[in-house]
Amino acid sequence: MHRFSSKAAKIWQPGLLAPGATPCNKMRSSMPAVSTLLVRLFALFFACNTVATFAHAAAADNGTANKMYADELMSLALAHMRANAQTAPERRIELDKGNMDARLNMPRCQTPLHFEPQRHNGRGERLLVKTSCLDQKRWSVYVPLQYREYARAVVSQRPIARGTTLGPEDIAVKEIPVHKTGGNFLPSVEQALGMLATRNISAGAALQRNALKAPLLVRRGDQVVIVAKSGPVAVRMNGTALSAGSANQQIRVKNVRSQRVIKARVTGAGVVEALM
Structure with a gap:
């Protein structure tokens, strides 16, 4: 036979438990209270965690x-x-x-x-x-x-x-x-x-x-018409182009009659205007 400790013996002493009751029945009767306590603790933890999360989110939103x-x-x-x-x-x-x-x-x-x-x-x-x-x-x-x-x-x-x-x-x-x-x-x-x-x-x-x-209107060696203007009067004479030029370019021209070399501006194909 197994020997029980003195505390175990006391538990089984008559009068300490209700008729038909055992230590296991007493433990079962206390389980609802323990379960309620655990549920409350979990709810408290969840509430605190939720508050902390919202506080962190609010701080983040405020920072943004x-x-x-x-x-x-x-x-x-x-x-x-x-x-x-x-x-x-x-x-x-x-x-x-x-x-x-x-x-x-x-x-x-x-x-x-x-x-x-x-x-x-x-x-x-x-x-x-x-x-x-x-x-x-x-x-x-x-x-x-x-x-x-x-x-x-x-x-x-x-x-x-x-x-x-x-x-x-x-x-x-x-x-x-x-x-x-x-x-x-x-x-x-x-x-x-x-x-x-x-x-x-x-x-x-x-x-x-x-x-x-711009295309060349006068080429070197071309025979050109020299136009000399003085106010409303314009005089035309023959000349020889000593350089090529396009529109509005300045070239050198020799007057055929005087053999004088002058500067002239190209105004058209084969036509130059003497620069005074």
Whole structure:
């Protein structure tokens, strides 16, 4: 037989337990109270944790509200530039948000922001706008925007070979992005008609000034007419061109009768005007 300890013996002494009761029955009777206590402790823990979470979220929201992030800065700069950007009447500008580190943030400005666009050379698609806060604690940041400028320009309608004298069938006017030409283009057909291509030009390309030159109206050795003007009186005489020239260029000419060499300006094919 197993021996019980003195405490165990006491438990089993008559009179200490109700008739038919055992120690296990007594423990079972106390379980509801323990369960209730655990539930209350868990509810208290959950409530505290929820309060802490909301407090942290509120602090985070408050911190975000006190900052201006990259996207907001770009939106404000873009709105300002769209409302205030100026360009020539024959040109058109397109603006959009640029690329900026989304993590960048600045203290929220309590006064209206000041925007100062930086000079654009017309060759790139990026415009920097200096954005400044003029609060007591001032700050500035350069905000990038996408910048595209368009203008009407003369383009080739078909491939043009070097040495071709341009006619109406060779060219047309079309809107082009200025940054792709570096600003080197012709805005009107009149500036291109009759010009000589100095290199091959592909179809659809914008005609650039350095790809054209005025055709020669006088060649060296040509017999020319020299026109000498004095007020309303004009005298014509024969001469020989000592150098070649295109319209409005200055060349040297020899007077056939006097053999005198003078300076003259080319005014037409085989015609020069003496410079007094």
